[in-house]
Amino acid sequence: MEDFEFYNPTKIVFGKGTENRIGEILKKDKIKRVLFVYGQSSIKKTGVYDRVVESLRKNNIQFVEHGGVKPNPVLSHAKEGIKKAKNEKVQAILAVGGGSVIDEGKTIAVGAKTRKNVWLYFKRDEEIKGALPVYVILTLAATGSEMNGFAVITNEETSEKLSISSEYIFPKISILNPELTYTVSPQYQAYAAVDAIAHVIEYYFTGSYCPELQSRIIETLIRRIIDTTEIILKEPQDYNARAEFMWSATLALNGLTRLGIKDGEFPNHMIAHALGALYDLPHGACLSIVIPAWMKWYMEKNKSQFERFARQLFNKDNAVDGIEELKGWFKKIGAPVSLKEVQVAEEEIKKVVENAYGIACVWKMEKFYTKEVLTEILKNAKD
C-alpha cells in the first residue's frame, strides 16, 4: 500500500428538502452576504431558485446573483464573478447547480482573495493561498465537486481546459437532496454515470499497485452506478436509486478511492478535457468516447487488472470482453462511443492531440502521453 495523506473537511447534509435549510446554515456560520452562483434557467423552472431565495430572505442573508454559468464553465464568466464578489464584498460563495456551477464557484472563491490573474493557478504557475468559503446545493450528481478540492475551467480564448486542486476549495457545507435530480434528463443521467465511473477507473487501471480493498470498493461503486442508472432511466423519480447514485458519485471523487494506489494518473480526463475545450461537448460524452479507446490501447500494460475488471463487473473471462461490455453499456444508455457520433472528423484528431498534449505538459504526463500515443488512442475512437 502506497503512503498517503487524506483530509476532507466538507460537511454533507443529505436528504429530502435539505435545500430549504441553506439560509439557516449560512446564518449559523455567521455569513451575511453571498454570491449566488447558478447556471442556465433550470433552477428557476424547477422551483429550486425560489426556495433558496426564500430561505436566504427568511434568515436575512443578502445575495448578489451570478447566473448563466455554462455546462463547460468559461474563464471570462468566472472573472466577471470575481469582479462582482470583490465589488460587492461578499463573504462566501453559494453555488447552486451541478459540477460546472460548483467549479466556477470555486474559481471565483479563489479569485476573490487575490489580485493575481486566477488563470495562473490553473496553469500551475502560482500556488493557491486562500479562498472564500464555498457552500453548495447540488442539483446534478456526477462530478464529485461537492466534496473535493478540485475545479475545472475552460479558457475559451486559448481553448485550454485545466484544473486546480487545493485544500482551500473544499466546500464548507454541501447540501445533497436527491429529489433535486428527478428532473435530470436521461441523456444527462447517462453522462453523469460515465463521469462517475471515469473517476474511479482512472487510478484503478493506471496504478502500478492497487490494494485489493480499493479494487473491491471501486468495483462496488461501478456496479451501483450502473444498476442505479438503469433504475433511474426507467423510473426517474425512484428516490433510493437517485440517492444511491448521488452518494456513489460523491464517493467516487472525494479522495477515498485513490488512497494507497501507487502511481495513478488521470489520462482519460486529460484527453476528454481536450475534446471539451475544442468542441464544447458535454464532459460525460467526451469521456464515453475516450474511455473505451484508451482502455483498448492501455490494456496490455496492466492486463491482470483489466481481466479482473471483466470478471468482477461483467462476469467475463477476458480483458477485451470487459472493455466491450462497458462500451456496450455506454451505448445502451445513450452515451456516444466514437468521435463520429459527435461530428468530430478524423482530420480533427491532430488538433485534439495538440490540445491534449498541452494538458499532459501541465500535468507532467507528457513523457508517457506523447503525441504519437495520443494519436493512437484517438484513432481507436474515430468510429
Next chain:
Amino acid sequence: MEDFEFYNPTKIVFGKGTENRIGEILKKDKIKRVLFVYGQSSIKKTGVYDRVVESLRKNNIQFVEHGGVKPNPVLSHAKEGIKKAKNEKVQAILAVGGGSVIDEGKTIAVGAKTRKNVWLYFKRDEEIKGALPVYVILTLAATGSEMNGFAVITNEETSEKLSISSEYIFPKISILNPELTYTVSPQYQAYAAVDAIAHVIEYYFTGSYCPELQSRIIETLIRRIIDTTEIILKEPQDYNARAEFMWSATLALNGLTRLGIKDGEFPNHMIAHALGALYDLPHGACLSIVIPAWMKWYMEKNKSQFERFARQLFNKDNAVDGIEELKGWFKKIGAPVSLKEVQVAEEEIKKVVENAYGIACVWKMEKFYTKEVLTEILKNAKD
C-alpha cells in the same frame, strides 16, 4: 435512503516512518506544549517512544508525560490526566497507542476545557462544548477512534462503561504507520479483527433499511478484515496486509458505513461494554462472545439481511450457517465465543444483564433490550 449528515475533519497521515513527523506536524500547527498520553510499556520496548521524543525535541515541542493508560481505560486515570493538562497548561493532547489511549486522550481533551466533572458527559447529562485538539499516533488498528468523534471510558467505582460523541473530539491529525502494528500479538490481532467487524455489522443487521451500496461496502470491509487477518496471523510483518487491515479498521468506524441506514443501533457493543466493565476483559473478546449469541437471537427480525450475509461472506444458503461460519472463524483465530471460556459463570449473567440494562437506559434502547431479552441473549453465550 435515510437522511444523514456527514462530517469528518480528521487528517490522516498514512505510511512508513510517519511517526517521525509528529514534531514537525505539531510545530506547523503552532503547538508548543502537549500532554503525551500512552499506555503500558510497549511503546518503550518497540522504540516508538524514543522516536516520538526525538521528533518532539528536534522541533522544540515540550511535553508532559501521562503513561499507564489501561486496556479498558478508567475514569480515575483520565481525571489525573485532566489535572496534569490543566496544571501544566498544555495546548494539545498527543495520544500514542491504540483505542484505549486515544479514548483516554479524548476524555482528557474534553475535561481540560471545563470545570465540570467529565463523567457527566458520559452519562449524557451535559453537552460537550469544546476540547483541546487531539493528535494521534496509532499503534494498534481496531477501534477506529483515530478517525471519529467517539470515546469510551470505564468508571471503575460504579462499573459503568460509557461513551461520548462529539465533533470536538475528532483527532486533528492521526498518524497511521502499519509497521507499528508488526508487534501486535496474534491474540490482540484477533480481538482487533472482531472489533472492526463488530463496527460494521451493528447497523448492517439492525437497520430497518440498509442501502445496497452500504451493504456491499460493509461486506467488502468484512471480507478484507478476514483475509488480511489470516495473512497477518501467518506473516506478522506483511506490510500490505497490515496496511489494508489498518485502513479497513479506520473505515469501519469513521462514519461512512452507517450513512443512509435507517434506525441502526449498537446492541452488541452495549452488552460487550457491560462484560468489559465488570470483568475487565479485552473489548474484542467481549464482542466475539456476544456477537454470535446476539445474532442467533436477532436473526428472525431481519432474516433477509442475515441470509445475504451468509451468502456474500461465506457462500452459504441460510442465515444460521452464516452465523456459524462467523463464530467458527472467531474460534479459529483464537477469540472466545462463550462466557465459559473467559470464566464468567452462568450465575453471573444476572449481574451482566443489570449492567447492560444500565447502558441501554443511557442509550435509550431499554424498551427493546429489556432485562428478559438481555438474559436470553447472554444465555445463548453461556457455553
